[in-house]
Amino acid sequence: MKEAENIFLNLINQHKGIIHKISKMYMKDAEEQRDLFQEIVLQLWKAYPTFKGNSKFTTWMYRVCLNTALIYFKKDNRKVDKAPLDENIDIMDVNENEGKEEKLAYLYTAVQELNAIEKALIFLFLENQSHRDIAENLGISEVNARVKLNRTKEKLQFIIKKNGYEF
Known part of the structure; x- marks a missing residue:
């Protein structure tokens, strides 16, 4: 048991950035982010015995993290926006060096409206996942993942413009 625990803790420590990003995307408040982070780690630990190594650890981790965040989000009766979406506008590049922290803050604020x-x-898009990987992680077809992602990027771009974050 101790060896499995050490392996788990090393993997979590190595990939904790994934958990932090998901927590920031789903929760506005820092305390809620910490609570979701802890809930995700707990669910990862509970699910760890089911990880058989048939896929990369991070692929399995994405699925558990996102499922936990979705359940946590629904359990707290958080508002889910169902606005109509358009296509074909690309998301901003948050990897530019100049103003990166400010752009990331704008992005996380805008993402709260999704x-x-x-x-x-x-x-998953920001984690450089392919359409196929996104589809697999969310349990939808690759075509559906591509369409939904394009619409979501358009919606996010609209939110960014609406909030005056255009850059």
Whole structure:
């Protein structure tokens, strides 16, 4: 048991950035982010015995983290936005060096206006997941993942413009 625990803790420590990003995307308040972070780690630990190594650890981790965040989000009766969406506008580049922290803050603020599934789509996109991997993680077809992602990027761009974050 001790060896499995050490392996788990090393993997979590190595990939804790994933958990932090999901927590920031789904919760506005720092305390809520910490609570979600802890809930995700707890669920990862509970699910760890089911990880058989048939996929990469991070692929399995994404699925558990996103499912936990979605359940946590729904359990707290958080508002889910269902606004109509358009296509074909690309998301801003948050990797530029100049003003990176400010741009990330704008992005996380804008992401708060997305519904839970849209947040998962954007998170996986920002993690450089392929459309196929996004589809697999969310349990949808690859075509559906591509369409939903394009619509979500358009919606996010609209939110960014609406809030005056255009840059």
